Each structure stands twice: as C-alpha cells, then as structure tokens.
Amino acid sequence: MTEELDLPGQDSDAGSEEVVLTPAELIDRLEQAWMNEKFAPELLENKSEIVECVMEQLQHMEENLRRAKKGDLKIEKFFPHVLEKEKTRREGEPSCLSPEECAFAREYMANTETYLKNVALKHMPPNLQKVDLLRAVPKPDLDSYVFLRVKERQENILVEPETDEQRDYVIDLEEGSQHLIRYKTIAPLVASGAVQLI
Amino acid sequence: MDAAEVEFLAEKELVTIIPNFSLDKIYLIGGDLGPFNPGLPVQVPLWLAINLKQRQKCRLLAPEWMDLEKLEEIRDHERKEETFTPMPSLYYMELTKLLLNHASDNIPKADEIRTLIKDVWDTRTAKLRVSADSFVRQQEAHAKLDNLTLMEINTSGAFLTQALNHMYKLRTNLQPSDSSQSQDL
Numbered sequence: 001m002t003e004e005l006d007l008p009g010q011d012s013d014a015g016s017e018e019v020v021l022t023p024a025e026l027i028d029r030l031e032q033a034w035m036n037e038k039f040a041p042e043l044l045e046n047k048s049e050i051v052e053c054v055m056e057q058l059q060h061m062e063e064n065l066r067r068a069k070k071g072d073l074k075i076e077k078f079f080p081h082v083l084e085k086e087k088t089r090r091e092g093e094p095s096c097l098s099p100e101e102c103a104f105a106r107e108y109m110a111n112t113e114t115y116l117k118n119v120a121l122k123h124m125p126p127n128l129q130k131v132d133l134l135r136a137v138p139k140p141d142l143d144s145y146v147f148l149r150v151k152e153r154q155e156n157i158l159v160e161p162e163t164d165e166q167r168d169y170v171i172d173l174e175e176g177s178q179h180l181i182r183y184k185t186i187a188p189l190v191a192s193g194a195v196q197l198i
Numbered sequence: 199m200d201a202a203e204v205e206f207l208a209e210k211e212l213v214t215i216i217p218n219f220s221l222d223k224i225y226l227i228g229g230d231l232g233p234f235n236p237g238l239p240v241q242v243p244l245w246l247a248i249n250l251k252q253r254q255k256c257r258l259l260a261p262e263w264m265d266l267e268k269l270e271e272i273r274d275h276e277r278k279e280e281t282f283t284p285m286p287s288l289y290y291m292e293l294t295k296l297l298l299n300h301a302s303d304n305i306p307k308a309d310e311i312r313t314l315i316k317d318v319w320d321t322r323t324a325k326l327r328v329s330a331d332s333f334v335r336q337q338e339a340h341a342k343l344d345n346l347t348l349m350e351i352n353t354s355g356a357f358l359t360q361a362l363n364h365m366y367k368l369r370t371n372l373q374p375s376d377s378s379q380s381q382d383l
Contacts, residue, residue, distance in 0.1 A: 181339070
C-alpha cells in the first residue's frame, strides 16, 4: 500500500513537473522543511504542497500541523516585512505565505494599526500621527548565525570577514559535513535544498 | 529546538526487537513494518520499540555498538583526539537514555554503559566549549563541525548563536556605514 504521491516539482525553471514521492520521502521533506523554518531567521518559502499531501494522507490530522511548522511567531514578529515581500513578489516566484497565512498577516496588521491609533496616536500632535510600520518593526536578522548540514556539495562559498584585519575567503562545503556560519551567505542554499539547518 | 524535539527525531532510528505476539505486516506512512512473529527478531523504529516494551509485548536487543569494550575504545579514542571522532550513532545519547530507562533488563551491564556514555558526552561537550570559546575570541566567521551529533549542537547551539549575533551587532555598529541596519528613533 505504499502508494506514490504526485507533488509539483521544486524546479521552477522547467515549469511545474510532477515529482513522485513515497509517503516516507514526503515525511522526510516535511521534517526538513520544519527544521529549516525553525532555525532560519527569516520566513522561508511556504511548502504548502507538501503539507497538503500529508493532510490527504491523514484526514484526521488537525490544523496544529501547519501551526507547529511555523510555530515561533515569525509572522507576528515580522508582519510588515512579510506583507511587503508578498506585495513585491514577482509573478512566478513561489509565495512565502499560504492564503490563510496571508489573510492572517493582513488582519494582524490592520488590527495593530487600529490599536496603535486608538491607544496612542490619536493623542499625539497632528503632524506625528502616522506610523511607518516597516520602519518601526525590526526586520528579520539575516546576519544571525545558524548551524547547517550539507546535502549537496557546494564550492566557493564566500565567507565575509568579521574584523577589519581579516579578509574574505572561500570555502567548499563537502556533502555530509556540518558548519556554523552566518545565515545571509547560505540563504539561497537553504531555499534550494542544498543544505539543511540543524 | 528543545531536547524533546531532538529526541523525537532520534526516535526514527531503527532497533531490533523480539516480539511476543504475531501481527501481519503493517503499512505506516513512514514505511512498512513487520510481519511480527513471536521469537523472531524484527527491526522497528525506536518509538514503536519503546511503546511495545512498555506494553510488555517485546524484548529489546542492544544495538551492536552498545557493548562495554567497544564503548571503552570509543571513550579512549575521544579523549585522545583533539577533534571530534565519529560516533557509532548520530543519536547515541538519546538511544542510550531511552533504551536504558525502559529496557535496562534487556541490556547487559547497563550501569557501566551509562557511565561510559556519560564520559564520552562530557569529553565531547568540554571540547565543544573550548572550541566555541576560541571561535568567539578569534572572531572567526565560519566553523566546520563534522562528527557532532544534533543533541550536542542543540545543547550549546542556541546560546552560542545568540552570543555570536550580539557580538556581530556590536562590531558592525562600531563602523558607521550606510547599509547599517540600525533604525532611526
């Protein structure tokens, strides 16, 4: 009964190809997406297709699955930036938010603005009554350090210097090795699945 | 990530059990298991093995590396080397803890094994502390940590990454630049 599942392919160059996965591989992918999302300092690409396939497998599974995946309040913490990213997303790029999350983020923003207005801004002098949430709310810190494990060998990854005396140098990432490095340099590798955050 | 979550991941590891019941093959999302026949060894994930043991439906077999002499060798090797040596299992700590807590009657020399594993753990976390210390002192930008298990990384990881983040912020704020992320108040 190990049926195979059709999953839209991750390769966005060739359009959406169907990738056939066994349920075990699907669970692996979900786990990897969970761990990457947990350790990344910013909101990663939404893997709703994986989640939907798992939901099909377990119809009695609750909404907790999706909430557990994005469980550390990243949407609430970074909401104006998340919505800005959605707005400026070009056609064809994968979205970071599922439709429900998008609605949640918008409502959260509207509620926060109303709250700030009613509690504080109304009582400020008229020329100070606007608040730019994009500037008021801290951005995700992409310079955070993360631990990662390499799934596909990468060459010539640039490591930026920490002090003035040091210079940039490049490293190769061997398959199976583990590293501690700043998130910014390897962010595209997380998105492509070449490394796994741990 | 807390230790319970690392243990959750560790529970996927396969161990051998000897069931005392029979059951046809079962089809789980993670893969097929069984069939189960009394007295015949079968491989199952750790979470299932522990559950069956608690319901007294099976006997657990110690993994091949959970043996007094092998672990003494590993411990001595770890103490000698300055870097981290590969461990017999990526989840040696979790496996030992769960197996010894729930099935110590099935594991020979359980107490000595517990002590040996603790020694190995202590040696490795001491090395980790030393290397984290030199990482911070020398303000390195990158570290390679092969052969470290997830539980070890997780135990000191959150503190280390937060400390490094703070230091990075302090350092970059020393040099005023246009691209600095500080926000105007």
